[in-house]
Amino acid sequence: MATASPLADERRQLTRFPAAELEVRLQVGHTRFSRSETVEAADFTREGVAIITSRSLRLGQKVRIDLILRLDRSEIRQHRLVAMVTNVRAEGNRYRYGLRFDYRANATMRALETQARLGRMEGILARIEKMKARHRSGEDLIRDYGS
Numbered sequence: 733m734a735t736a737s738p739l740a741d742e743r744r745q746l747t748r749f750p751a752a753e754l755e756v757r758l759q760v761g762h763t764r765f766s767r768s769e770t771v772e773a774a775d776f777t778r779e780g781v782a783i784i785t786s787r788s789l790r791l792g793q794k795v796r797i798d799l800i801l802r803l804d805r806s807e808i809r810q811h812r813l814v815a816m817v818t819n820v821r822a823e824g825n826r827y828r829y830g831l832r833f834d835y836r837a838n839a840t841m842r843a844l845e846t847q848a849r850l851g852r853m854e855g856i857l858a859r860i861e862k863m864k865a866r867h868r869s870g871e872d873l874i875r876d877y878g879s
Contacts, residue, residue, distance in 0.1 A: 757798040778850040780832040793817045801853045810849050812840045
């Protein structure tokens with residue numbers, strides 16, 4: 733009897749990248765009086781973002797988010813993104829939510845510029861992660877073999 737590998741249960745089609753340089757502002761509700769709050773970004777792709785917050789959200793709930801990717805000399809901003817809560821996992825007294833972008837929600841989401849900007853953000857985060865991995869492996873070599 734064969735057992736399923738952990739990768740067999742993985743539904744993602746795209747690799748996720750750590751989003752340490754990414755600021756996410758979450759807004760629940762669609763009135764102009766709805767307040768947004770900064771939440772922790774766990775990972776990111778052009779298809780969605782994982783966030784960690786103490787706020788309670790429902791599966792299937794639509795939320796609005798703003799993204800700011802901070803770079804050395806500039807930043808990339810994307811406002812008024814619509815996403816749907818697709819999964820939730822409790823982590824202590826906080827929750828990790830998977831948010832999937834809804835590219836059909838409004839004109840901003842349907843715009844090619846929005847999709848291109850999110851793809852660019854994903855590419856930059858991928859390069860940052862590769863540089864971090866190289867740096868970590870270099871530190872491991874120095875520690876293992878001396879300087």
